[in-house]
Amino acid sequence: MSRVLLGISGGIAAYKACELVRLLVRAGHEVRVVATPHALEFVSPLALQALSGHPLRSELFSLSEEDRISHIELADWAEVFAVAPATANLLAKLANGLADDLLTTVALATQAPLVVAPAMNVNMFDHPATQENLERLAKRGARLVGPGTGELACGWTGAGRLVDLEAIVGAIERAGSSDDLRGEVVLLSAGPTAEPIDPVRVLTNRSSGRMGFALAEAAARRGAEVVLVAGPVAQPTPAGVERVDVETAREMQDAVLGSLERATIAIFSAAVADYSVERPTASKLKRESSESLTLRLVRNPDILGQVIERRRGQTVVGFAAETEDLLANARAKLERKGCDLIVANDVSRSDIGFDVSENEVAIVGPAPEQVVEVPRRSKREVAERILDRVLEVRRG
Ligand code: CTP
Secondary structure, eight states: OOEEEEEEOSSGGGGGHHHHHHHHHHTTOEEEEEEOTTGGGTSOHHHHHHHHTSOOBOOSSOHHHHHHSOHHHHHHHOSEEEEEEEOHHHHHHHHHTOOOSHHHHHHHHOOSOEEEEEOOOHHHHHSHHHHHHHHHHHHTTOEEOOOEEEEOTTSOEEEEEOOOHHHHHHHHHHHHOOOTTTTOEEEEEESBOOEESSSSOEEOOSOOSHHHHHHHHHHHHTTOEEEEEEOSOOOOOOTTEEEEEOOSHHHHHHHHHHHHTTOSEEEEOOBOOSEEESSOOSSOOOGGGOSOOOOOEEEOOOHHHHHHHHOSSOEEEEEEEESSOHHHHHHHHHHHHTOSEEEEEETTOSSSSTTSSEEEEEEEOSSTTOEEEEEEEEHHHHHHHHHHHHHHHHTO
């Protein structure tokens, strides 16, 4: 999660800045906004302030604004400085190091990485002056995102649209993420397994895979190579993640063990079925065939257990989905399974756990008395805290 300073300059696309602030806040970032006076002709300062939860800054020489937090404190506070939309005029100022208002002064004073999302008329964008400015900014390490191509507010068609807000959020997150997992290979299991009863029916559970996918996304963003072994879930594959889709516990086991050797960190968030049907039928079971039906179940392999037996230096993390005595059960599982950490969550609560967007966990280990509590927050944030803890343990 990053402290994002969002600069808004005065073009028609500034009206989209409110939605951008909302997306960033929803993704767990802390956002402060600096707008040029011209930007405020297009977008309401009150809306920006309400959405970001911080006072909007616009003037350099304002006694009241500078009193709360000075422009230098603002520049130092930022972990990422993003300008969206960036007009042709603003790009020219940034490229030349002008500092004649609050936004451009902060841009010179900050050491945070710069993300620029240009938006303007196609001819202004194509102008050699603008192109040179963009090239200069890119050479200095600025990350340019967009513009998109299409119908422009000015009536022309071509390059100059503010790129999709999701793309801007992605660029900001990549700029803000530390590379602390670079060099690590993270093997993850996620989602439920589905054990066939007949060709059309399965035994499965309520896991949505969200926690595991959030872990995969965060690990990739932090520079790790990620192999995600996923049970049947409807989650999109995060950028840069190698995904292996499986159905049954046995398939999950094969995929996990197949990638174990190259992994340095292994995290098992999958809700693996403990049992599978001993003899799934080759054809569909018919309703008329009998009044009652008995399925004989056999125990599935313990994937985590096998990993522990074969591991060579990997940091291994298990999950414990519990409905009672959370910490006691987690501690017992840590010892019984022999992993380095157990992430315990209470799946009896409807506001966290299975198939919801938030979670609250306790990370137990390596010694049973060591517990890091992560209070209720988005699964993305929980994923970051889990990875923080894994790194602490891994690097002593
Ligand atoms: N796990 C696994 N293979 C299995 C079952 C579980 O790899 N066949 C992993 C899970 O992904 C999780 C951890 O083991 O990381 C603990 O899963 P859980 O179902 O809570 O453990 P169980 O040993 O089945 O314990 P319980 O008695 O609570 O069912």
